[in-house]
Amino acid sequence: MSKQNQGAQILTPSCHQTYDNVVDGDAVIAIVGAPNVGKSTLFNELTGSRVTMGNWPGTTVEVARGLWRHHPRGTSKKECDQFKVAMVDLPGAYSLSSASPDEEFTRTMVVEEIPGPDLTLVVVDAAHLARSLYLVSELREESRRMVVAVTMVDVAERHGIQVHTKTLSKVLGVPVVKVDPRRRKGFDELTEAIHEALEAPMPEPRIRMLAIEEEEDERFGWIAEILDCSMTETSSDIQRFSDKVDRFILAPFLGPLIFLGVMWLVFQLTTTVAAPLQDFLGDLFAGPVSEGAIWLTELVGLGGTWVEGFLVNGLISGVGMLLTFAPLMTLMFILLALLEDSGYLARAAVLTDRMMGVLGLPGQAFLPLVVGFGCNVPAIAATRVLSSPRQRLLTVMLIPFTACTARLTVFVMLGTVFFGKWAGTAVFAMYLVSILLVVIGGLALRGTLWRAMASEPLVIDLPPYQVPTLRLTWSMTWVRLRGFLETAGGIIVVAVILVWLFQAIPVNGGTFGQIEVADSLYAWLAMGVAPIFAPAGFGSWETVSALVVGFVAKEAVISSWGQTYGIANLEDFTSLGDHIQTAFYISSGGHTLAAVVAFMIYFLAYTPCVATLAAQVREVGWKWTGFGIILQIGTATVASIVAFQILRLVL
Amino acid sequence: MTTSPITGFSLAKAPLNSTFTIINVPTDPVVAHRMMTLGWRPGAQVRVMKKASGGAKIIDLNGSRVAVSGALARTLCVEAVA
Numbered sequence: 001m002s003k004q005n006q007g008a009q010i011l012t013p014s015c016h017q018t019y020d021n022v023v024d025g026d027a028v029i030a031i032v033g034a035p036n037v038g039k040s041t042l043f044n045e046l047t048g049s050r051v052t053m054g055n056w057p058g059t060t061v062e063v064a065r066g067l068w069r070h071h072p073r074g075t076s077k078k079e080c081d082q083f084k085v086a087m088v089d090l091p092g093a094y095s096l097s098s099a100s101p102d103e104e105f106t107r108t109m110v111v112e113e114i115p116g117p118d119l120t121l122v123v124v125d126a127a128h129l130a131r132s133l134y135l136v137s138e139l140r141e142e143s144r145r146m147v148v149a150v151t152m153v154d155v156a157e158r159h160g161i162q163v164h165t166k167t168l169s170k171v172l173g174v175p176v177v178k179v180d181p182r183r184r185k186g187f188d189e190l191t192e193a194i195h196e197a198l199e200a201p202m203p204e205p206r207i208r209m210l211a212i213e214e215e216e217d218e219r220f221g222w223i224a225e226i227l228d229c230s231m232t233e234t235s236s237d238i239q240r241f242s243d244k245v246d247r248f249i250l251a252p253f254l255g256p257l258i259f260l261g262v263m264w265l266v267f268q269l270t271t272t273v274a275a276p277l278q279d280f281l282g283d284l285f286a287g288p289v290s291e292g293a294i295w296l297t298e299l300v301g302l303g304g305t306w307v308e309g310f311l312v313n314g315l316i317s318g319v320g321m322l323l324t325f326a327p328l329m330t331l332m333f334i335l336l337a338l339l340e341d342s343g344y345l346a347r348a349a350v351l352t353d354r355m356m357g358v359l360g361l362p363g364q365a366f367l368p369l370v371v372g373f374g375c376n377v378p379a380i381a382a383t384r385v386l387s388s389p390r391q392r393l394l395t396v397m398l399i400p401f402t403a404c405t406a407r408l409t410v411f412v413m414l415g416t417v418f419f420g421k422w423a424g425t426a427v428f429a430m431y432l433v434s435i436l437l438v439v440i441g442g443l444a445l446r447g448t449l450w451r452a453m454a455s456e457p458l459v460i461d462l463p464p465y466q467v468p469t470l471r472l473t474w475s476m477t478w479v480r481l482r483g484f485l486e487t488a489g490g491i492i493v494v495a496v497i498l499v500w501l502f503q504a505i506p507v508n509g510g511t512f513g514q515i516e517v518a519d520s521l522y523a524w525l526a527m528g529v530a531p532i533f534a535p536a537g538f539g540s541w542e543t544v545s546a547l548v549v550g551f552v553a554k555e556a557v558i559s560s561w562g563q564t565y566g567i568a569n570l571e572d573f574t575s576l577g578d579h580i581q582t583a584f585y586i587s588s589g590g591h592t593l594a595a596v597v598a599f600m601i602y603f604l605a606y607t608p609c610v611a612t613l614a615a616q617v618r619e620v621g622w623k624w625t626g627f628g629i630i631l632q633i634g635t636a637t638v639a640s641i642v643a644f645q646i647l648r649l650v651l
Numbered sequence: 652m653t654t655s656p657i658t659g660f661s662l663a664k665a666p667l668n669s670t671f672t673i674i675n676v677p678t679d680p681v682v683a684h685r686m687m688t689l690g691w692r693p694g695a696q697v698r699v700m701k702k703a704s705g706g707a708k709i710i711d712l713n714g715s716r717v718a719v720s721g722a723l724a725r726t727l728c729v730e731a732v733a
Contacts, residue, residue, distance in 0.1 A: 095684075239714065243716070246700075255704040457722055462709065
């Protein structure tokens, strides 16, 4: 933000001046507004593809910056007459308080930074004008150039709300323009209003009513007066219909039943429907793509070398793993968008609020935790439904304790091998342990780290039900999916390649990339780490190396055991089971079952998989992901040791 | 019309589908701010639409529906419309 408040001279850029090389543009505009008002859509439509996304220097707040080029009215269409505005899309904020880092950042950028932006563009939601105007009331307390853009006018009208922009402009004391960023409607009016505001003298700040002591009360009073004269509301059919539906959705017995039905559907869709797609992509990469790569390496004379190993077991396997998550994530994001957009999610929050309140979490946290039992990766992404960053963080920390279906396959295998006809009971017990870990984990974190987190009482707006629009659903899905692939992609591929690399480095002689796992650096490290697990009864390198593989992907553990013991046929567990039984018998000093239970608990609680970690990095950053890893490994270690030491007395 | 000497009572006790005047705001400033953003302010009118499963009250504030937990509803005071 360098070129500031220089008045009218910056509005007539000469063709010969080249200061657009020096500064970002002819003027700097900051876009502010409450979350979900269409602020970023407007920004994207104005700036087109000329956008850089990233953390603002020195902060962790993500800010989009872009250049808006246009020809003001009355200028020629020549390149040199183009007006260039540096646009900064600030994070969503309801007010300028310091309640959240995002709001604090917005405050710094718009109010405290000197010089501030040349103009502040405030985006407000016509359907929720009352809550959009608080920010405007604060911004109007000082003299600054601003334009208010009203979005969602069509949505508001469908709900019987009419916003009178002329009156609104008069009472706010700044220009007000209706825009529809998605359909690019109202852009000419907006452009004109911005230019007029840039050229006009600074508007006078609004005078606060000093009779009212509390700043907040005064602002809400001001807003109420403005709403009275600039907005009319008629009870709409939609609202009446919505009230009728709510009679069932929120009813004492039926409501929770419908809720369970919806949760069941989400769970089914994210497991059974996504599974064949995942399998198909998995098979595609393990089969034809890998075979193609092997054929190619042989063609160039590198068959059987480390190059082949790197391509097939490193790169292709990593990219394949990332892509197998794509259908699952797409489905999850579509379901999230549908639930949010239809209005049901807010009702679900009302129904589950009291139950989740035990963990200090709002009702919305129920959804990600349920999804976690299917797969942790989309569950982490589903924490987006939580508005409070702290509650989101707490939920992200708890999700890895939910027993996903990949862990289930290993539990079923171990249950069959070690518990025979009690296999089902053993697996069921693991689900109970999983729920217990979530509850204990939640209570423990609330009692320590998040002690200051007051359990916020439920106050939630229930929007009228609506049929979700395909366009909005798809755009929300695509933005979230792209974000996941960008952040998670690198992490997953690098992790898979690293495991390959460790398995390729020989320690007992041999050629790089052409050795058995037992002779690799990987096995050597597993042997070194194994004694740590002796108190839990499973301190053998074969078992530990299975855990390391499980760190990359839980479902790969069985095949890794097969690889370690040199067994090709994994359909029948007997042969593999014998090997595993022997390993556990030796490492536990004869208390096999106690060690297996301890191992299952460890397997349940420790770091889920690299894809979950990647999703965590995406949602809460490296620092908290690291804290999560320590929390999970710590919990797993303590729980498995306690379990083994107690159980070996009886088993 | 108002013959009862008690003018204020808690929102949790307010009968369904009648309109009342809001008297106070929540004591917690964060909650107060959120409620006020949704249109809750002393002097404004409110109507309890329904008690939801789980104990929350669904209220009508300026034509919008807002769910308020039962516990919070007990701390909010309303009175009969003058």
